[in-house]
Amino acid sequence: MRVPRALRTAGGVLSAAWLVFLLLASVTASWWLPYPVDAQDPAHTLAGPSSSHWLGTDDLGRDVLSRIAAGAWISVGPAMLAVVVAFGIGIPLALLAAEHGRWVEHGFSRFAELLLALPSIVILLAFVGAVGVHPWAIMTVLGVLLSAPVYRIFLGQAQSLRTRLYVDAARVNGVSSLRVNLRHVLPAMATTIAVQAAQLFAISVLIEAGLAFMGFGPSVPSPSWGGLIAAASQHVYDDPWLMVPTGVVLALTVIAANGLADAVAGGRERQPATPRHRKPRTIVPAATGGTHDTEGMLLDVRDLTVAVGSPDGPALVTGVSFALPPGTVLGLVGESGCGKTMTARALPGLLPEGVEVTGGSVWFAGRDSAGRDAAGRDLAGLPDKELQAIRGREIAVISQEPMVALDPMFSVGYQLTQPIRRFRGVGRAEARRIAAELLGQVGIVDAGRMLRSYPHQLSGGMAQRVCIALALTGSPKLLIADEPTTALDVTVQAEILSLLRALVRTTGLSVIIVSHDPGVVADLCDEVAVMYAGQVVESGTVAEVLGQPAHPYTAALLAANPHVAEGLPVPERLPSIPGTVPAPPDWPAGCRFASRCSLATAECAAPVPATPAHGAANHGAANHGAANHGAANHGAGTVRCVHPLSSPAELPVPHPVERGVPS
Structure with a gap:
């Protein structure tokens, strides 16, 4: 009982x-x-x-x-x-x-x-x-x-x-x-x-x-x-x-x-978990060792591990590595349950109760107290009090549910001006002027009326634009967008994606966008990291990963994407990936995708370490053993695959997703 x-x-x-x-x-x-x-x-x-x-x-x-x-x-x-x-x-x-x-x-x-x-x-x-x-x-x-x-x-x-x-x-x-x-x-x-x-x-x-x-x-x-x-x-x-x-x-x-x-x-x-104001965590250092050469990088994630409760608890994310230069858009792609949101929320320390970073590092080139660019620091080792000074000012987050992110008790103007006054140290009148400018920046014409409105008076698209403006109140350098178009219809999705592209172009923002839609990634991102069961299985530029997928999981995702290029026949039935993503306690020692992969062999059951190289520029899903099937360069933080693809024709993949074709 x-x-x-x-x-x-x-x-x-x-x-x-x-x-x-x-x-x-x-x-x-x-x-x-x-x-x-x-x-x-x-x-x-x-x-x-x-x-x-x-x-x-x-x-x-x-x-x-x-x-x-x-x-x-x-x-x-x-x-x-x-x-x-x-x-x-x-x-x-x-x-x-x-x-x-x-x-x-x-x-x-x-x-x-x-x-x-x-x-x-x-x-x-x-x-x-x-x-x-x-x-x-x-x-x-x-x-x-x-x-x-x-x-x-x-x-x-x-x-x-x-x-x-x-x-x-x-x-x-x-x-x-x-x-x-x-x-x-x-x-x-x-x-x-x-x-x-x-x-x-x-x-x-x-x-x-x-x-x-x-x-x-x-x-x-x-x-x-x-x-x-x-x-x-x-x-x-x-x-x-x-x-x-x-x-x-x-x-x-x-x-x-x-x-x-x-x-x-x-x-x-009350939850039977670690309290929010807990003592500083003991982080297992990244396996790469040595000093971190983060020159030219805004964010450098190495061997990130997120687990429940403690290092002995079940891991939700293991060995994730990627780097993000300034002004770049990175897409984290994968099915639900692959660890995308946990990875994104681990960066600013916004993990749920009882979940914490237990290994790796999150090096971020932020600002010092005077607002100047500062040397990189490891966010994974910072206590919650120090992370509070980074959230909103240097790293901002856009939720996938705008109506949940906005407080129904307060007007849009109040919710925008309060963080502006806190982050920028200005008066009420100046904060209201800046809030109106931010609303104009995100494409809202009648800023005065919007400032007087309440969240229940907004449509989904308008609420998402307000959330983007709210994320910009502290002039952050990194914007994390967790499924920002999921709750919107197709037309509004295109408007929000266009808005994010314009913000990157005009402000120099770096963006990490979490999505399960390759079309969104193709339209918005410069680089992509494909995640499966808490690991990055393939990473590189959008053109490389989506145009010439090297990992069977990436190819299977593209095959199931319901977009067919103009001029190609529409298939009677889109390919689908059998089964579901395994839960963290059920992850096998070998390839985690093997049970759903049509190319899996007995060799796939062997333990598969991640590649030691670093940097998302090199593309591929690395292999071990002699049979490499033609794979060449292998991206950092990706998991070794026994059967990397040399051609997308090896799996039933339709025409590669083209950049500029939104979901």
């Missing part, structure tokens, strides 16, 4: 244990009380703790432990009732308002605002004056009053969940509105419900105790925590201990409820 995350921390375990113990003790109190609740011992009044009375006695000689236990249910039970009533009213109203739209939402919201405007304590005291002291009825009224904040809390979440695609899909499939709420909306709100319920329970316990302290609790001699504290306050000078037991129990209950709420809220995001 899987343990809930809230119970995987000491605070969560202790809080839950105390609340469960308290509930069980209050329900079963009549079975185990050491003394009857009203039993008096006149010879031992206001006595301290003893073997006969563990928590002492009150002014009438009654056992304090028995009275605290007996009064627990009248303090805890009505508080639980108030929470049930509050959620029983607030959540259905929020679901109905989210489902039925504007007019229903307006009506329910006005009702909630009316309840919020009423002074709760005054209403409760008026109710007591009208109907008398009935704790369960009083807490029912409190639950009605608390339903207003519950409604306000869950309305926004319910409205957001009703717009999700899986909810639309369920409605299209004929699922009733009630079942949509029960199956899709409520389960997604479960964590928030648990957190708010625990907090409201703590508030209700305090309110019930406060009313009982003022005399609006159970009638004498029935005990309640508030009444016990009120009685103890009469003897605060002659017997201060009398207030301690009940006060501690009440405080522990409230603390436990809030502690459980914190544990539930934190458990949703």
Whole structure:
């Protein structure tokens, strides 16, 4: 049985244990009380703790432990009732308002605002004056009053969940509105419900105790925590201990409820992985050794290894090497799961929780504190604090999901001017002027209107242009674009690619573009590195790699590309690569593509080291053994292939992808 995350921390375990113990003790109190609740011992009044009375006695000689236990249910039970009533009213109203739209939402919201405007304590005291002291009825009224904040809390979440695609899909499939709420909306709100319920329970316990302290609790001699504290306050000078037991129990209950709420809220995001602010990593040096000759290179990646957790965890990327001169566009190509995004995110240190660089080096020629070009430094060994000074200023990232990268709560102008002021140290007016210039630079005509717009008012293409402008706010030298055209239609894709080409030409930016589309790479990139199962299997210039592929995987990718040059017949069926990319734990010791390669032999099962040469200019997929099939120069960081291709005709490859033919 899987343990809930809230119970995987000491605070969560202790809080839950105390609340469960308290509930069980209050329900079963009549079975185990050491003394009857009203039993008096006149010879031992206001006595301290003893073997006969563990928590002492009150002014009438009654056992304090028995009275605290007996009064627990009248303090805890009505508080639980108030929470049930509050959620029983607030959540259905929020679901109905989210489902039925504007007019229903307006009506329910006005009702909630009316309840919020009423002074709760005054209403409760008026109710007591009208109907008398009935704790369960009083807490029912409190639950009605608390339903207003519950409604306000869950309305926004319910409205957001009703717009999700899986909810639309369920409605299209004929699922009733009630079942949509029960199956899709409520389960997604479960964590928030648990957190708010625990907090409201703590508030209700305090309110019930406060009313009982003022005399609006159970009638004498029935005990309640508030009444016990009120009685103890009469003897605060002659017997201060009398207030301690009940006060501690009440405080522990409230603390436990809030502690459980914190544990539930934190458990949703907590991962069993390395914390974000972790100690500096121990990086295994690149296998090439010696000094790094990075002259003329903006970025020089050598033997990069990315693994889960530690060097002993499963590797996601192994031995990746490539170099990037200034003003050059490099494409990382491969199927999903080949390690392209992990490689790109490792450069600025933006790997997910629990994933880290465990080997190799990432040498980057950035800027010094004065803004001048500086000597190369190894980003793989830098702590997160130093990487913060590089991100945005020297290396920027464009996400493949522009609507996720932009915060829906803030205008485009705010999201652009804030990083401009932080990176460039200018005032608000100057930052707004620079933001308008950046929007014009990315092809947005009406910059003033765009600065006033919010992300939900933008189309996909416009949002991606804003994300590109956001990436340029720090005047970076390197731009990493992770599938920047995936979520866009074909026409907008062409516009974004044209924009990136213009930026490279006019600003001298270097770009690393992650893509699974050879057409995008052919249209935009100068050099390409083909990745498969966490390795670079072939690298070189676009003309060499896409025009004369040397590795069977590159040829197979081109064969599956749905673009046929003009004048050639359209095949009845495009070739496809059988199988899928193996998961990191399943990588074989030999060629990782062998199980899907039509040229594979028994020799492919032998371990295959990467070539020691460096630099992406030399093209090829190197071989080992005598049979080289005509392969000549071999690119750095590529994996040795037993059967490199001397001609693309060896695999069913259609006409090579031509530069300038976008996807």
